[in-house]
Amino acid sequence: MRVLLRRWNDCRPDLARAWLEIRRRNPALASPYFHPKFAEIIAQHRDNVEVAQISETGLGIDALFVFQRTENNVGVPVGHFLSDYHGLICAPGFRCDPHELLRRCKLTAFDFGQLPISDLSFSRFAEGTGPSLRIDLSDGFGSYSRSMRAVKSEQIKIRRIERDIGALRFAMHDDRESVLETLLRWKEEQYKRTGVINIFVHPWVARVLRDIYRTRLGDFAGVLSSLHAGDVLVAAHLGMRSTPILHHWFPAYEWSVKTYSPGLILLLKMLEHAPAAGLTLLDLGQGTPEWKTRFANAEQTIAYGSVERWSLRYVRRATRRAARAAIIAVGLEEPARRFYAHRAPRRA
Secondary structure, three states, X not given: OEEEEEEHHHOOOHHHHHHHHHHHOOHXXXXXXXXXXXXXXXXXXXXXXXXXXXXXXXXXXXXXXEEEEOHHHEXXXXXXXXXXXXXXXXXXXXXXXXXXXXXXXXXXXXEEEEEEOOXXXXXXXXXXXXXXXXXXXXXXXXXXXHHOXXXXXXXXXXXXXXXXXXXXXXXXXXXXXXXXXHHHHHHHHHHHHHOOOOXXXXXXXXXXXXXXXXXXXXXXXXXXXXXXXXXXXXXXXXXXXXXXXXXXXXXXXXXXHHHHOHHHHHHHHHHHHOHHHOOOEEEEEEOOOHHHHHHOOEEEEEEEEEEEOOOHHHHHHHHHHHXXXXXXXXXXXXXXXXXXXXXXXOOO
């Protein structure tokens, strides 16, 4: 195995073409997170994005390993906590030795949280697996709505909000940046209200989201959906699409009208209009909150874990993982998350 490691900004222009060709041959890489444009936008705002070109024979590119190098030479997926999917960019069936790959990249570890199990290299080091829920609209919205009881219950709320506030007005993609700024403000307020770690303390996060929103390529684009009741903006969502997949990413709503479930009404409107926009799959990502399980009709399995080379840091990380597993086992994960969100240092 030959590995050529480069910083993203030192890569040749033909890298994206090779990436897209590999992606075309592997359906498991259809998510917009596996599009080179996502990595390019991240690299415009983070200077630690690197790419390892992997070749089994020394001729051509058989796979790409894209990551961000953090302190102590630990690798994280490109986009870090903004990334819902990650893994090798490779053809189906490709396999390499991750320990050797880390050695060639001068990494002590690589952490992954949402890895498709079709990644034969890193999935061998998974500590566990879980579902990533989806909404399959390949048979059209009508067929989907008839099979899902959740759709009917939300339609009742549509009548209520129209009666009390005003007629609904929906845009699959809203080209007003003022709507995006309102969404970002709502989302930050939600983080503070719920005690979740506020990712917007890192200024680069909002810059990345604005750039994705402004990107309109044929096979990659930001999608800002909005919902008004009368003249009031009640919900918005920023996602990414890579035809025919739309990834559900940053939803938020006006807190004062929460009793009408505007976020779920927006979701329903997105599903209704998705087929006309050429979208047949809404990927809800990791996690199984109640609202996702109500609307999902499909899923894929993802893996989480870490590949590590032996070091003193490995011992510390293994101890920390064992402590985290113990916290989860006794049902204290949510209080621990809230405590950490309150005490976490504001590090970039």
